Amino acid sequence: MSSIIYKIVPALLWQEAKRSGRFDGAPVDLADGYVHFSTGEQVVETAARYFEGQEGLLLVAVDGDALGEELVYEPSRGGALFPHLYAPLFLSAVLWEKPLPLGADGAHIFPELDA
Template identity: 75%
Template sequence: MSGIIYKIVPEDVWQKAKLAGVFDGAPVDHADGFIHFSTAPQLRETAARHFAGQQDLLLVAVDGGLLGDDLVYEVSRGGALFPHLYARLPLSAVLWEAPLPLLADGTHQFPELSDAAV
């Protein structure tokens, strides 16, 4: 499997990664031993479960095809396959980043994604 995968990340954590030239994960990733990603159809539930009510988030799109064998799709929530990266994320694999603003109802507003509906 490859294609575009997504990371929801606090803006301050992402800015530190950009300064360092590589993303080695957020605190939850460090705790679990891999960097968590979602596919486009998984994004809304990921945001609701793990980032509800959080502001100052970014959505980062990554070309999963550039990550090689370090990217593994593993069974997680509800038996779905989630992309997990067992390496640092090279910023050269990042396609784009966009703000993930918090709406009045506490959900996040996602940008339009070209590879699948969210």
């Protein structure tokens, strides 16, 4: 399993995180008590299910190994193990961020991922 995990986040929310040096989560993360992530194999389906048609998103790649014991893989959609971070995401663990534009078909166009 790759140590790289991904977060889809609204660009405006991410700009706030960049100013503070940490990302505490989107509203769904705050409500659930952890920051939701996806693996490279899961993130396209995550975008289709939860971010359909949304513009102004970023894809953020994170070094999961840098997150320590607060990163837990737990069963979620269809029993698949999803990475959940029970702590703020400090930007020192971020590898890159890239726009996640919509294509003509309404689906998000992903950059090349490390699955």
